Amino acid sequence: MKYSKTIMTKLINEHRELHDELKKIKVEMGLEKNLAIKALYxxxxxxxxxxxxxxxxxxxxH
Structure with a gap:
């Protein structure tokens, strides 16, 4: 399976818990949004x- 930022963004928007996890990753790891999305993937x-x-x-x- 191949990583796609577009698909990940849609998935995050559909699942509140992923949205919250993304915010947590950004803060705890000090990552910018694009890298945090990839880490979440x-x-x-x-x-x-x-x-x-x-x-x-x-x-x-898609």
């Missing part, structure tokens, strides 16, 4: 993460 989507199926569904629509 690797923790919540990639390698059978809890949001992988939702991400794949959005990917098919």
């Amino acid at each position: 690797h923790s919540a989507v990639a390698d059978n993460g809890p949001y992988m199926k939702d991400y794949q569904a959005l990917d098919r629509l």
Whole structure:
């Protein structure tokens, strides 16, 4: 599965808990938004993460 910032942004907008996690990552790790989104992808989507199926569904629509 390939990372897409556009799809990740849609996924974050659909799931409040991902939005909150993104804010937490930005603050705790001091990352800028784009890097924080990529980190969130690797923790919540990639390698059978809890949001992988939702991400794949959005990917098919995109």
